[in-house]
Amino acid sequence: MSDSAVGLATGSGTTKPNKKKYLETFLGGVYNTNPVTVQVLGICIFLAVTIRVQNAIVMGLALIVVLTGTNLFVSLLRAYIPRRIRMIVEVAIIATFVIILDQLLRAYYWEMSKQLGPYVALIITNCIVMGRAEAFAMQNPPLISMVDGAANGIGYLWILVAVSLVRELIGSGTILGYTILSTSWYERNILFLLAPGAFITGGLLIWVINAINLSTNKEDAK
């Protein structure tokens, strides 16, 4: 897995990307080199917002916007950014997008903004955004960098939604606020709304995905 990630990041920086490379980049972000399960990046936010499906969707969409925008701008500027200060430039670009996003959330979606609290701002230090800018956008043309950003965002979104489905269903018996397990016969397991539930659900998810990847790798080897 990690070999293909390195190959995608560093390979063929000068050649014009073809259709196949776009597809590879897209699938890589969404599943093969998924930021959360394979690279284990950005799990701080990932564990904090999965308490409800709605929060997870908003955070996932926010990350798609920030990742795509950052990758586009870093890629456009990649020839002009001096190598020594590239980290600062990347952080400045990321922070700009996060501030815009935070202001929009505050203006149009105050309730959600209050619930997500500091975690919107913490996208700045989310290693995924920085990692993609550094590993992909610094070496690749703008369009494919945008694809890479969007794909990693989508890869993050579906993992967020998967974990939040489990946590909201077991923790409060609802999905997106609609009651699925009625409290008349279902005893809510509050543990899944608290921090330990988040850690354990996250750990189990990584276990399941690794097990699937290992078994498919063995089949390939045969």
Add this chain to the structure above:
Amino acid sequence: MNPTPVLTIFVASIFTNNILLASFLGLCSFIVVSNRIETAIGLGVAVTFVMVFTTAINYGVYYYILVPFHLDFLSYIVFIAVIAAFVQFLEMFIERFSPTLYYALGIFLPLITVNCAILGAVLFMVIRKYNFIQTVGFGFGSGLGWALAILLMAGLRKKMGYSNIPEALKGPGIILIVTGVIAMTFIGFTGILNLQ
């Protein structure tokens, strides 16, 4: 203003409201660096030190520069710049005055800039409306809490090296699950005091 006594904030931020175990911050370096006890201690000390000073400096910057000039929408970018600049100065300072300390802590300092626990502590300080003394207590407690968590994990990982863990669960999977169990024990402290 937040009426909670400083001592309560200090103890709560170590145990019940631990920045790693209850707010999930600083997990990336927690997973990567917790494999040896010595490095865990080094990073823990560095995080505590940087956290106390960056929360204190950012308190001044936020309430005496950003708020009076209505620039608080810029706070995120200013906070991260202050943190990065502070870490850079600290690195140069330590290198100049104590080369031994530099060799012990130097490699951890760049890691701290991107540690979300530091930025997270600054943001909590603003959201919970702490005054200056409370801010220092909170920064110190959170740093110690983070150091305690990573130290516990490093000790456990040493033991886990001898355990028979399923192939697919090795690495981050088992670390997250064990962290969940540690978090569960820390929630037991909630009966003593709780911070809102």
